[in-house]
Amino acid sequence: MPADTSITSQLNSLRTGPDERGHFGIHGGRFVAETLMPLMLELEKAYNHAKTDPQFQEELDYYLRHYVGRPSPLWHAKRLSETLGGAQIYLKREELNHTGSHKLNNVMGQILLARRMGKTRIVAETGAGQHGVATATVCALFGLECEIYMGATDVERQKPNVFRMHLLGAKVHPVTAGAGTLKDAMNEAMRDWVANVENTYFLVGTVAGPHPYPAMVRDFQSIIGTEAREQIQEQTGRLPDAVIAAIGGGSNAMGIFHPFLDDADVPLYGVEAAGLGLDSGKTAASIARGKPGVLHGNRTYLLQDDHGQITEAHSISAGLDYPGIGPEHSWLNDIGRVNYVSATDQQALEAFQTLTRLEGIIPALESAHAVAHAIVMAPTMKKDQTIIVNLSGRGDKDVPTVAAHLGVKL
Amino acid sequence: MSRIKACFDRLKKEGRGALLPYLEAFDPDRETSLALLRQMPEAGADLIEVGVPFSDPSADGPTIQLAAQRGLKAGATLKGVLDLIHEFRKENDHTPIILMGYYNPIDRYGVERFCKDARAADVDGLIVVDLPPEESEELAPYARAEGLDMITLTAPTTPDDRLKAILKDASGFVYYVSITGITGTRSATEDQLKAAMTRLKAATDLPVVAGFGISTPEQARIASRISDGAVVASAIIKDMAATYDEHGHATAKSLPTALDKIRSLAKAVRG
Incomplete structure (x- = not known):
């Protein structure tokens, strides 16, 4: 790093946290x-x-x-993009890593x-x-x-x-x-x-x-965003118009977001699991429906009652079924750098099937939440705009769950 | 003089260590836990730890975890626990009460309001399991302002230089978590406890009590001699919970069983 970029750029960077005590x-x-x-x-x-x-x-x-299989590809999901009729969707293929996820x-x-x-x-x-x-x-x-x-x-x-x-x-x-x-x-x-x-x-x-x-x-997962940021520029010549990732605790999202945090023109979308709906009482959307509190070693947004007791989360996806969220996400929400949105169980199930049929990629139910938001967003965008979706895991493990929801006996 | 200091001064004159039994508030219901709280001093409790039920007690073993779940089911809230202590104080003005719990209910309640209300309920000290010295400035100034002792936890994993640093501003007494582990599981040996007390006494002049893994009268006797007091929690709760009916409700045997256990512990500590 040249010396002249250090002080001012670090002061203006959103990537230098946390402070020395982890806040x-x-x-x-x-x-x-x-x-x-x-x-x-x-x-x-x-x-x-x-x-x-x-x-x-x-x-x-x-x-x-040599073991994990990095870098993972960035796949232009043309059929999905065409079907939605809006922005071009690129999938960061973390499901191709050894063991099937990020x-x-x-x-x-x-x-x-x-x-x-x-x-x-x-x-x-x-x-x-x-x-x-x-x-x-x-x-x-x-x-x-x-x-x-x-x-x-x-x-x-x-x-x-x-x-x-x-x-x-x-x-x-x-x-x-x-x-x-x-x-x-x-x-x-x-x-x-x-x-x-x-x-x-x-x-x-x-x-x-x-x-x-x-x-x-976050540091270990940031390789996702570092690669994706280079790959999208190689393939399209510029940065994306949106980056979307699903959030339980938030590691795949933080991994893809972090290298983009200082690209102020790139909107970032974290998709929480709304479960049966944000106001159904059966949700895992900690930012949308939680309040700051202390659990498992950190202060962050938590699903809790008025007395500070932690409430149960609900999501069709076991990986998102958690009443909290990583503290850096909570901060990025507070400062408005990342937009935290949500997708329901039903939306995720539909996205799971859509992606499977159109791209031949069976996503994990976790990742299907991110796909679900892309399905909502892409049609509202222009055809020359781009979205990166972090496809954090593959869905083989979810086949029994999805079958049960679709009323199919295996 | 604070009740905690008065208590340890008196015990020092008597030449013995303290017995600190623990009860989980509202386990299995408010009335039973209030009755137990009221009768604990007569059964031999020198100080009492009152557990505030929390949904995710990650430093506790299954016994206290289940007690917390029963307490929550019975409607325990932080406010409700303070009310319980307020009622206890109508009949007892000398036995120190130490609230033990996790930080989130306090955080939600509001730290300043909580410290004021705890003072009003005549609580003497606070043990907040998941609030280490690194984070305790969130609560400590308000506790100090209301004359509440923030009890510092120490552990076998705490190095000597850290002991000195974290005990510099300690007040009331020091709680030594005598094992690396959760409540109500294994126990420290006599030699381990002795070595720990040597380390602790070099770092503080405050009384030091030992807890975690003390369940039998003999263990309480030994711990209260090596240190300045023995905390017994899971063993009392376990005996009492064994008397509950299939719905987890108290029976006629529940209170006498808990009190008998405390009496046998107290006898050993005094013996």
Whole structure:
């Protein structure tokens, strides 16, 4: 970097957060029990060290290229675009990564860090099972013990992924507390970690949790946006007119958004899961229907009642079924840089089928929420405008769920 | 003088450590938990920790988690818990009450209003599990202004230099989480506890109590001698919960069972 770009451009950049205590505006922070606090400080130190170590970056690049399969393509979805009759839609094909989703980008980064820190046992939470599968995969690759916490409801609706984790040698613990979804799995994973701090690394799957997780996971996922930003310029000669990504905790969205944050002319759309509808009481839209609060180590928008009790989220997609959202998203909402919108279960189901029929790509139900918003937006735009949709995962795992919703017995 | 300081001064003269039993407010209903709270001092509680039910108690084991769920089902709110303590104070003006819980209900309530209301209800101290010193400035100034002791948590993972830093402004007493783990699971050994107390006493002049994993009278006796007090939570709740009917409601046995457990712990601490 030339010296003259550093000070002023950094001051004007939206990409420099969080502050040294992990805050993004009022959000973020490190709200953990004292037992974990020294570990958070140790992790932060280890990550800061790794981040600036060229050897770490080289090692990560090696695995991303030869094991994960990066870079992922940017696909011009011509039939979908033509059918919608508006903007040209480009799909960032994260579903083509090994294990079938964007999750491996982050997991690969963190597992290399865990190895540097000398940890031999990995715990992780998972919702749809994509993060669990990715974690179990790298544990198999590096010969590490792997314990996955997954809500009992999710174990039921994501059976293929549960079996994949078993095959990969991970132990899957179904969590029956609460509604048996991602929030409860997160609690249980934290309990395991606090009881096994000596040898255990908590491999968080999204851009949430105590500092430094939100920043670290974002950094590892930012490769999505870095590639997409180059690819769209190669293919169209300019930046896109919109970038759309689905949001549960928000890691795929943060990954694609972050490299575009300083491109003020590129509107960014985060699609929350509206579930049965924003006002149905059965929703996972934390920004649309939540209030700032503290859970799982960070302050962020949370679905909660007037007394500060966290309420259950609902989404057809297990990966979006979480009552919170990463703190950087909450901040980007507060400052108005990202537009947070939503798509219902029904819209996602329809988008799932539309994309499958028109492009031959079966999207994960999570990613189908992003596609659903593109289906709404594209017709309102001109034919020479472009939209990038982050296709964060493939939908094989959701085939049983979709079949059930369509009344088909497999 | 604060109730907490008066209590530890008195125990020091008696030459023994404190027993700090824990109850989850509204478990399994308001009346039972109020009755238990009222009878705890007579059964031998020196200080009482009152748990504020939270939907996601990630530092607690299954016993307290279930107690919190029953409490919430019975209608527990932060305001309701403060009212409970206010009622307790009509009959008892000397037993220190420490509220223990998670930060989000306080955050939602509004920290300033909460500290004022806690003072009005005659609460003596606060333990906010997920508010480490790094974030405690959100709450501490308001707590200090109302004369509430913010009880500092320490753990086996806390290094010596950090101990000194976080105990610099501690007040009331220091809570030592004696295991790396969640409540009501494993226990620290006598040697581990002794070594920890040496570290802690080098960093603070305040009384230090030990909690997490203390369940039997013998464990309470040992912990209260090595440290300045023993916190017992899950073991009392577990015994009491075993008396509930199939709907999770209290029975005639519930209160006597909890009080018997506290008596046996108190006897050991005094023995």
